[in-house]
Amino acid sequence: MLNVPEVLKRLVIGRAKRSEELGETLLPKRLALPIFASDPLSSVAYATQEILLVLTLGGLAYLHFTPWIAAAVIALMTVVVLSYRQVVNAYPSGGGSYEVASTNLGPSAGLVVAASLLVDYVMTVAVSVASGVDNIISALPSLAEYRVLMAVGFVALLTAMNLRGVRESGQLFAAPTYLFIGGVLIMAGTGLFRYLIGDAPVAESAAYGIEPAEGDANLAGLALLMLVLRAFSSGCTALTGVEAISNGVPAFRKPKSKNAAATMAAMGIIAVTMFAGVTALAIISKVHITEDSCRLIGLAGCEGYTQRTVIAQLASAVFGGNNSFGFYYIQAATALILILAANTAFNGFPLLASILAQHRYLPRQLHNRGDRLAFSNGILALALVAGLLLWGYKANVTSLIHLYILGVFTSFTLSQTGMVRHWNSALRTETDPALRRRHRLARVINATGAVVTGLVLVIVLATKFTQGAWLAVLAAVLLWLMMRGIRRHYDQTAAELAVIDPRTERQMPSRVLAIVLVSTVHKPTMRALAYARASRPAHLEALTVAVDKEGLAHLQKQWEDFEIDVPLKVLDSPYREITRPVVEYVRSIRRAGPRDVVAVFIPEYVVGHWWENLLHNQSALWLKSRLLFTPGVMVTSVPWQLTSAAVADHPAARAPGAVRRGEPTTPREHAAARATPGNGARD
Structure with a gap:
């Protein structure tokens, strides 16, 4: 008798793998980059847009802050990447921020990091997929009414691809990631070249003025500072997913730490270059974008108008219109990379959940590998929660973005603080002068990272809390309490079942x-x-x-x-x-x-x-x-x-x-x- 469920399962995820084949799933750097770095690489598609959306609340008057805010984001990303390279070398067993905080700051701090990261991984899937759907709609506006259905469908597709195994998903995602990188670099290079020869590209929205939002005109003093800080915190979405490589070190080929550190450096250089290029082009081409289309001065019929994303407007301006090959190439590559950027979370979430389950903070089933040696239960749990979130928020990026990045900066701050204590402990016992100099330099890098990311965390909390970030905080707190309760249950069960007197x-x-x-x-x-x-x-x-x-x-x-x-x-x-x-x-x-x-x-x-x-x-x-x-x-x-x-x-x-x-x-x-x-x- 034909076993239909089993046949469908094999069609979706392929044949089961033996445990001895685990070594065959380890990743070379060329596949690890698209798997673990697709989130920070893809965030350049919307990080600049988020900065502009906040600054244009005051009209066009405050757009001159854009290059300074972008420079601050680039400096922050550089510090964070350098800091996490220290984590990769010091803690090659995986676990990243969670392991660093648990080891150096205690289990409670480690759980704060874990809860924050788990929430942020869910948000990564929701925001990345919703943003990818936005770019599809920018190219094909008639699909706008199918936004939620498309988003949930893409989550289901990503789930099926990841259930096939880490290496298989990496091979599928490598081409879109490299196509996106190449497309953005070519677009930025072409646009900047045209600017240098006196033929600067002009965005389709450059002719529109922007009416300031109610209460945001003529800001000064503290109010202006809060607007700039809010724009900076929105631009910090460019840093989401940076820590994923430190969580996934065990998935790299040997030498694991060296390969992971090299991949992180490559990710940092590429992400900074693309973000700088897109932001510079947005300034040169005078992109004007708002949350409400009716605030665009000179736009007729604003009620039914769907604004194109920043990267869509740049592609149209650089490559000669909305029907050019370059425009459709950039839109297709951007949509793909944004949807596939969720794959960073599909790798990070199950790995972290597996480590937490091994430490008895989550159900033990999350530590089990599936037929394809992937952590299938973690993949399915992530897909379910992210799908519900997309459905509840109607796949709206603007609504979802306020719940984003809070968790990642919590983990940044605590992990870098933990690394400072790690180097302090190492210096107390190390006698080799060369190693002591290296440890001191690493401590300076991590201390700088802790201070800077701590300040950003305060800024994010202050500017986003009332706009929806409180939900992310509440979710992290509830998750922290739940994990404590699970650990307490497992500890009590182990104590009750322990054999004290065999006789x-x-x-x-x-x-x-x-x-x-x-x-x-x-x-x-x-x-x-x-x-x-x-x-x-x-x-x-x-x-x-x-x-x-x-x-x-x-x-x-x-x-x-x-x-x-x-x-x-x-x-x-x-x-x-x-x-x-x-x-x-x-x-x-x-x-x-x-x-x-x-x-x-x-x-x-x-x-x-x-x-x-x-x-x-x-x-x-x-x-x-x-x-x-x-x-x-x-x-x-x-x-x-x-x-x-x-x-x-x-x-x-x-x-x-x-x-x-x-x-x-x-x-x-x-x-x-x-x-x-x-x-x-x-x-």
């Missing part, structure tokens, strides 16, 4: 008292009685509940006719309950003999179709769930496979002459089958 734990019970639950005399009942007898208990009895007089009389007559040499205990149930009388009876036996063990045998049907489960075993399931909470009681299911189960398990069971599971095979079973009335089990 006491090996002590035999005084007696084993066996009880077989009976509703009628049929083959499952006979098998359960035989199995219970084979366990050689000190006492064996059958137990039934008198729900109706006729059924009880029929059962007692069968018991006598078949000469079953096991005493039948009948429990009265005036309210027609089954579970309560059985549980109370079993507990009374335990109270009478605290050192005895009560073994309860429950006959159960095994069916071949899911819907058949609805017709059988409901009483058995409820009984088991209650009995499992009773100390000193062992619950044993005695399965009886129906014909449908045999066919589902092995199609050959349909063959003529084949003995089906559940059919009598011995003379005694045939005699019992002929003598048994045709009524079914009362379950």
Whole structure:
């Protein structure tokens, strides 16, 4: 019989891999770059736009702050990249910021970092996919009404690709990443060349003025400072995902630290170059963009007008219009890289969740590898939460961006502070003068990173908290509390299960008292009685509940006719309950003999179709769930496979002459089958 779910699973994720093949999934630098750095590389597509959107709240008057804000973002990115190169070299086992903070600042600080990063990874998927959809709509405005459907569909596609394994997803994502890098560098180079020869590109929005938002005109003093700081914090989205390489060092080929550090340096150089080029072009071509199209002075029919993204306007200006090959190339490459930028989170989130699960802060299932040796449960969890977020916020980048980057700067600050303490500890024991000089330089770099990212964290909190960032803070706090609770549960469970005195734990019970639950005399009942007898208990009895007089009389007559040499205990149930009388009876036996063990045998049907489960075993399931909470009681299911189960398990069971599971095979079973009335089990 064709197993449709299994066939679909293999079509989506491919054949299962053996554990010994894990080494084949390690990444060379050329694949590691698109896998771990696609987020910071792609953020140049919207980081400049976010700066302009904030500055244009005051009209055109404050756009002259753009180059200074961009320079501050570039300086910050340089410091962060240099700082994380120290993390990669000092902590090559992965875990990145979480491991640094946990080791040097304590478990609570480590959990703050972990919670912040997990929230930020979810936001990376949501913002990257939503921004990618925005760029598709910029090229094809007719698709605007399908925004949410497209975004959720892309998340599903990314999930399927990542379930195939890290290396496979890297091979798929490498080409779009390098095409985007090449396209942006060519666009920036062409635009700057045209500017130098006196033919500067002009954006389609350059002719429009901008009406200041209410209350944001003629700002001065503290109000102007807050506007500039808010623009800077929005531009800092360019730094999201920088830490992913430090989390994924174990996925690199050997020498892991060296390759990871080289990949991080390459990422920093490329990202800074592209961000600087896009920002310079936006200034030269006079891109004017606002959150509300109706604030564009001179634009007719603003209500139904969809503004193109900054990078779309630049591509149109540089390459000669909205129908040029260069325009469609940049839009296609940008949309692809923005959607695939979520892959940074699809690699970082499962890796971090796996480490947290290994440390007992998250469910252990997140540490398990799937068929393709990827952390499948983490991938699916990330996809589910990000998909719900996109649906809830209607895939709107402006709404989602306010929840973004808070977590990443929390992890930046704490990890760099932890690295300062790491180098202080190393200097206390190191005697080699050359190494001491190297450690001091590294400490200066990390201390600078801690101070700068700490200031940015304060700025982000101050400027974004009331605009939606409080939700990200709340989510991180709840996640932190949840992880503490999970660790407490695992610790309590381990302490409770620990063997302190082996001699006491090996002590035999005084007696084993066996009880077989009976509703009628049929083959499952006979098998359960035989199995219970084979366990050689000190006492064996059958137990039934008198729900109706006729059924009880029929059962007692069968018991006598078949000469079953096991005493039948009948429990009265005036309210027609089954579970309560059985549980109370079993507990009374335990109270009478605290050192005895009560073994309860429950006959159960095994069916071949899911819907058949609805017709059988409901009483058995409820009984088991209650009995499992009773100390000193062992619950044993005695399965009886129906014909449908045999066919589902092995199609050959349909063959003529084949003995089906559940059919009598011995003379005694045939005699019992002929003598048994045709009524079914009362379950």
